[in-house]
Amino acid sequence: MDRPASELLDEREIRNVVLRYCRGIDRMDRELVRSCYHDDAVDVHGPFRGSVDDFLDWAWRQMSRHDRTFHFLGNMLIELRGDRAHVETYAIAHHFGEADDPARNLTLGFRYIDRFERRDVAGWRIAQRVLVSDWCETRDPALRWPIPDAYLLGTRGADDPLHESREWLEG
Amino acid sequence: MDRPASELLDEREIRNVVLRYCRGIDRMDRELVRSCYHDDAVDVHGPFRGSVDDFLDWAWRQMSRHDRTFHFLGNMLIELRGDRAHVETYAIAHHFGEADDPARNLTLGFRYIDRFERRDVAGWRIAQRVLVSDWCETRDPALRWPIPDAYLLGTRGADDPLHESREWLEG
Amino acid sequence: MDRPASELLDEREIRNVVLRYCRGIDRMDRELVRSCYHDDAVDVHGPFRGSVDDFLDWAWRQMSRHDRTFHFLGNMLIELRGDRAHVETYAIAHHFGEADDPARNLTLGFRYIDRFERRDVAGWRIAQRVLVSDWCETRDPALRWPIPDAYLLGTRGADDPLHESREWLEG
Numbered sequence: 001m002d003r004p005a006s007e008l009l010d011e012r013e014i015r016n017v018v019l020r021y022c023r024g025i026d027r028m029d030r031e032l033v034r035s036c037y038h039d040d041a042v043d044v045h046g047p048f049r050g051s052v053d054d055f056l057d058w059a060w061r062q063m064s065r066h067d068r069t070f071h072f073l074g075n076m077l078i079e080l081r082g083d084r085a086h087v088e089t090y091a092i093a094h095h096f097g098e099a100d101d102p103a104r105n106l107t108l109g110f111r112y113i114d115r116f117e118r119r120d121v122a123g124w125r126i127a128q129r130v131l132v133s134d135w136c137e138t139r140d141p142a143l144r145w146p147i148p149d150a151y152l153l154g155t156r157g158a159d160d161p162l163h164e165s166r167e168w169l170e171g
Numbered sequence: 172m173d174r175p176a177s178e179l180l181d182e183r184e185i186r187n188v189v190l191r192y193c194r195g196i197d198r199m200d201r202e203l204v205r206s207c208y209h210d211d212a213v214d215v216h217g218p219f220r221g222s223v224d225d226f227l228d229w230a231w232r233q234m235s236r237h238d239r240t241f242h243f244l245g246n247m248l249i250e251l252r253g254d255r256a257h258v259e260t261y262a263i264a265h266h267f268g269e270a271d272d273p274a275r276n277l278t279l280g281f282r283y284i285d286r287f288e289r290r291d292v293a294g295w296r297i298a299q300r301v302l303v304s305d306w307c308e309t310r311d312p313a314l315r316w317p318i319p320d321a322y323l324l325g326t327r328g329a330d331d332p333l334h335e336s337r338e339w340l341e342g
Numbered sequence: 343m344d345r346p347a348s349e350l351l352d353e354r355e356i357r358n359v360v361l362r363y364c365r366g367i368d369r370m371d372r373e374l375v376r377s378c379y380h381d382d383a384v385d386v387h388g389p390f391r392g393s394v395d396d397f398l399d400w401a402w403r404q405m406s407r408h409d410r411t412f413h414f415l416g417n418m419l420i421e422l423r424g425d426r427a428h429v430e431t432y433a434i435a436h437h438f439g440e441a442d443d444p445a446r447n448l449t450l451g452f453r454y455i456d457r458f459e460r461r462d463v464a465g466w467r468i469a470q471r472v473l474v475s476d477w478c479e480t481r482d483p484a485l486r487w488p489i490p491d492a493y494l495l496g497t498r499g500a501d502d503p504l505h506e507s508r509e510w511l512e513g
Contacts, residue, residue: 004351005176005347005350005351008176008179008350008351008354009175009176009179011354012179012182016248019246019247019248020248022246022261023246023248023259044494046490046492046493046494047490047492047493068305068306070261070280070305070306071246072245072246072261072263072280073245073246073261074245074414074415074416075361075364075365075413075414075415076361077358077361077362077365079508079511081511081512084510084511085511086507086508086510086511088365088504090364090412090414090415092414094280094306096306102487106487109412109414109436110496111496111504113503113504113507115507115510130494130503130507131493131494132494132495132496132502132503132504133489133493133494133495133496134410134412134495134496135410135412135436135438135489136486136487136488136489137481137482137485137486137487138485138487139308139485140308140311140482140484140485142311143308143309143310143311144307144308145273145277145307145308145309146307147304147306147307148217148218150217150218151217151218151302151304152215152217152301152302152303152304153303153304153305154281154282154303154304154305160303161284161301161303162259162282162284162303165257165284165286165301166250166257168255168257168286169250169252169255169256169257170252176347179347179350180346180347180350183350183353187419190417190418190419191419193417193432194417194419194430239476239477241432241451241476241477242417243416243417243432243434243451244416244417244432245416265451265477267477310479311479311482313482314479314480314481314482315478315479316444316448316478316479316480317478318475318477318478319388319389321388321389322388322389322473322475323386323388323472323473323474323475324474324475324476325452325453325474325475325476331474332455332472332474333430333453333455333474336428336455336457336472337421337428339426339428339457340421340423340426340427340428341423
């Protein structure tokens with residue numbers, strides 16, 4: 001394969017890491033989130049700055065304050081140089097918790113500023129992630145609208161419909 | 172072409188199906204939506220569960236309650252295994268209707284959980300779609316802001332500016 | 343490289359132009375925005391209709407009314423025909439300014455309808471862009487939520503953390 005075409009494969013691998021991170025966070029699959037980072041990766045995430053394993057401890061405590069998160073990704077600009085890539089990803093994270101607590105119902109507009117490295121065995125993973133915040137709002141509790149019972153609901157656990165559906169892939 | 176590169180083409184085809192579905196819904200182009208599914212496809216969409224043709228009847232009735240929809244897609248994670256693919260797509264659907272009716276002005280956060288199959292002639296299409304709802308809010312009518320007359324407006328019909336612009340492509 | 347694979351490279355180049363446009367607007371990097379267009383490009387943007395250079399003058403005046411913008415992209419459907427491509431991109435632009443002025447705090451849902459051309463030297467760039475507006479709302483000032491001091495903030499200038507991080511790429 002020539003170089004430009006192999007770059008497309010690199011970008012696919014990088015893009016999928018960023019996507020799997022969000023799946024892992026929203027479904028609270030800690031192993032999946034962990035697999036997005038190199039072992040010595042650093043995450044700079046507001047008041048937290050440290051190793052990926054400490055970050056996960058911190059993030060899981062943060063997430064326990066919410067009933068649900070929805071990390072919605074937009075623009076992802078990947079710049080590739082050999083075994084390094086710089087990736088900026090726009091995101092809007094919707095947080096939900098007890099309706100009468102505004103701090104548990106925040107909408108955050110931010111960007112993930114990621115340094116990816118390709119290494120032997122591990123492949124493309126995050127070596128450093130910096131979260132850059134652009135805006136924040138709380139949600140208006142008066143606008144909450146109940147999802148009718150007939151609708152299938154997402155969950156954070158093993159009963160999210162995603163998991164059963166993925167088993168078909170291997171079948 | 173070797174396998175990894177041909178997988179990129181598979182993913183492009185799959186991605187474009189999901190994108191054309193949204194174009195078809197928002198512009199109310201029923202044929203375009205229909206072409207995203209295999210003939211025997213099943214859609215599980217809240218209270219509706221059934222064949223694609225019945226789904227379209229149901230969906231078109233639902234959409235008649237709104238003046239406009241805007242199906243905005245984020246994270247799309249494609250997992251490919253030969254002639255099968257599992258695709259999770261984050262979406263936020265903005266619905267607009269009479270300002271004083273909250274049920275016609277909903278914002279829905281959800282995921283399309285799709286099973287794609289590649290078949291002869293038809294190529295990659297949806298074999299099964301399940302809608303998983305994550306959150307729902309009504310819109311605050313006090314926040315509506317009129318779009319100034321000088322702006323080109325989107326429509327659901329043949330006069331949406333998209334259609335005229337696409338003719339240039341064939342010219 | 344065969345034709346389908348080279349189309350993937352075309353689409354990557356096109357996608358990156360649309361992404362760089364948003365980076366350029368949100369970081370107020372006029373050169374970067376300019377580089378997304380051919381020299382004779384036309385932009386139809388609400389009350390503005392004219393050349394790319396006049397558009398930039400107009401857009402920069404518009405943007406001076408805001409403290410921050412966040413151009414969030416979703417669905418991008420690229421249709422390629424040789425040296426031409428038609429590209430529809432869903433976008434939600436979040437504008438922020440003085441909290442008590444609703445006109446400076448608008449959220450716009452719209453689509454970029456782009457005609458791309460590939461030309462010698464310049465490569466793939468926008469030859470014509472039309473903005474199609476779908477919906478607009480002002481933001482509720484009561485929902486503003488302060489970003490804690492510990493968080494790294496985005497800016498429009500050279501001190502946005504993006505810039506320092508990108509230097510690593512060349513290192």
